Amino acid sequence: MKRITIAIDGHSSCGKSTMAKDLARTIGYIYIDSGAMYRCCTLYALRHGLIDAHGRINETELERRINTLQVGFAYDAGRNISLCTLNGDTVEGLIRTMEVSAHVSPIAALPFVRRAMTAQQQAMGREGGIVMDGRDIGTAVFPNAELKVFVTASDEIRAQRRYDELRAKGEECDFDSVLANLRERDRIDSTRAVAPLRRADDALILDNSHLTIEEQKQWLLDRYAERIAD
Numbered sequence: 001m002k003r004i005t006i007a008i009d010g011h012s013s014c015g016k017s018t019m020a021k022d023l024a025r026t027i028g029y030i031y032i033d034s035g036a037m038y039r040c041c042t043l044y045a046l047r048h049g050l051i052d053a054h055g056r057i058n059e060t061e062l063e064r065r066i067n068t069l070q071v072g073f074a075y076d077a078g079r080n081i082s083l084c085t086l087n088g089d090t091v092e093g094l095i096r097t098m099e100v101s102a103h104v105s106p107i108a109a110l111p112f113v114r115r116a117m118t119a120q121q122q123a124m125g126r127e128g129g130i131v132m133d134g135r136d137i138g139t140a141v142f143p144n145a146e147l148k149v150f151v152t153a154s155d156e157i158r159a160q161r162r163y164d165e166l167r168a169k170g171e172e173c174d175f176d177s178v179l180a181n182l183r184e185r186d187r188i189d190s191t192r193a194v195a196p197l198r199r200a201d202d203a204l205i206l207d208n209s210h211l212t213i214e215e216q217k218q219w220l221l222d223r224y225a226e227r228i229a230d
């Protein structure tokens, strides 16, 4: 059977990765969380003092080093999850913090960061058989993807989901900061000059505000089955 490319884009914290991951597991495709890659660049910049206390980025130095950043995904068979790695070190937990979330969108707006990550993403998807989620997968990374989905949900519902996720991991946070962060990221992501967050003209829209995880999983599986049958 033909192994297609599936692009899932949408706003922050709308459950894209949950559905993308589930689909990939069910149909035996590779799953790539492209947001994790921008989070890795941000973690690197924070760790190496390339973002100052006012949030200013040392762009010259980050650009000089960007091609030394290799993001990967290591499969943990015991837990049946894939863990993000940066230059070989597992950084999965470290990239999901509010601190990284607070700086990731300005980093992801830098054209040289996008060029480097887009090249890595396209290399990962060269053979097809991939589900990738992000902001620009259907528009810039894989404009020829056979199945494109644009996911959204109301701001408050998305913030509640992210807040619950962070609290479950033991991170101290308050609901209003989570809501403000996702609105600000959506604003920056949608208005940047290079590869802004927008729905590809040929993407199907899914508003999952009132869907359970099982319902959205089934919806996506049905859309996949339709594409494969075409």
Ligand code: CDP
Binding pocket: 011, 012, 013, 014, 034, 035, 036, 038, 039, 104, 105, 106, 108, 109, 133, 134, 135, 136, 137, 185, 186, 189
């Ligand atoms: O988990 P959440 O949906 O909140 O975000 P994410 O998918 O981890 O992405 C983190 C950030 O990376 C986004 O807010 C964007 O600024 C950036 N990003 C991007 O610019 N392009 C992508 N393809 C994926 C993420």
